[in-house]
Amino acid sequence: MTTIGIIGAGEVGSQLARAAVSVGYTVVIANSRGPGTLEGLVAELGPSARAAHARDAAAAGDFAIVAVPLKVVNNMPVEELANKVVLDTNNYMVWRDGNIPIIDSGEKTVHELRQEHLPTSKVAKAFTHIQAPRLLTSGRPAGAPDRLALSVSSNYPEAVDLVTRLYDQFGFDTVDNSPLSESWRTGPGQPAWIRHAQQNREELALNLKRARRVVRA
Numbered sequence: 001m002t003t004i005g006i007i008g009a010g011e012v013g014s015q016l017a018r019a020a021v022s023v024g025y026t027v028v029i030a031n032s033r034g035p036g037t038l039e040g041l042v043a044e045l046g047p048s049a050r051a052a053h054a055r056d057a058a059a060a061g062d063f064a065i066v067a068v069p070l071k072v073v074n075n076m077p078v079e080e081l082a083n084k085v086v087l088d089t090n091n092y093m094v095w096r097d098g099n100i101p102i103i104d105s106g107e108k109t110v111h112e113l114r115q116e117h118l119p120t121s122k123v124a125k126a127f128t129h130i131q132a133p134r135l136l137t138s139g140r141p142a143g144a145p146d147r148l149a150l151s152v153s154s155n156y157p158e159a160v161d162l163v164t165r166l167y168d169q170f171g172f173d174t175v176d177n178s179p180l181s182e183s184w185r186t187g188p189g190q191p192a193w194i195r196h197a198q199q200n201r202e203e204l205a206l207n208l209k210r211a212r213r214v215v216r217a
């Protein structure tokens with residue numbers, strides 16, 4: 001049984017936990033306030049789920065999902081995530097996150113920054129252009145004519161493979177938008193992000209090509 005450590009139990013973390021349990025994963029999920037605040041969610045998820053502190057969730061996972069807004073100074077457990085694939089759902093929102101100059105200038109993408117924060121992990125940008133509730137409602141079987149596609153970006157092919165398998169289990173095709181330096185193409189405001197999960201594989205690939213990098217002074 002594969003265990004996913006999920007850090008962040010808000011809109012994205014909780015929906016990913018529901019989706020993961022529904023296809024047979026075990027999940028260990030954490031928020032910032034402690035496991036006692038996740039009793040309701042864990043009761044809903046059933047015996048395949050438990051709540052923990054972030055370090056314990058990271059340590060328990062065969063791989064991990066970080067569904068927490070990015071901070072300039074790392075606030076994720078580096079040691080416990082070492083050598084693991086780490087899926088990062090982060091979208092950079094200035095209204096919420098404040099201006100991050102190294103991203104605004106185009107020097108680094110959000111997920112290159114996360115990779116720097118977790119230097120011994122294999123970071124993949126995933127699940128960033130789908131509204132959380134649609135994770136459970138928009139999936140379709142492989143080959144269905146209305147199957148939608150999601151993008152993944154990583155510097156590690158094994159992380160891309162893992163995300164591709166997970167997307168498939170959740171009912172989505174994959175478009176590989178690697179490496180992390182290209183991950184701005186799915187950022188907020190770009191065509192692929194605006195269309196969210198309303199694109200099939202060909203449409204998503206086209207929207208990635210249509211992206212134009214925005215550099216803020």
Ligand SMILES: NC(=O)c1ccc[n+]([C@@H]2O[C@H](COP(=O)([O-])OP(=O)(O)OC[C@H]3O[C@@H](n4cnc5c(N)ncnc54)[C@H](OP(=O)(O)O)[C@@H]3O)[C@@H](O)[C@H]2O)c1
Binds near residue numbers: 009031068070089132
């Ligand atoms: N909402 C969407 O539909 C959507 C879709 C795609 C991508 N995203 C992106 O995914 C990320 C998460 O979004 P969200 O909507 O799920 O946010 P959210 O509802 O605000 O949830 C954030 C979660 O992170 C937890 N958290 C914050 N700092 C933490 C820390 N240091 N350690 C452990 N847990 C921590 C919070 O815990 P507490 O509740 O205890 O504070 C909360 O459970 C954001 O970057 C967002 O832009 C969101």
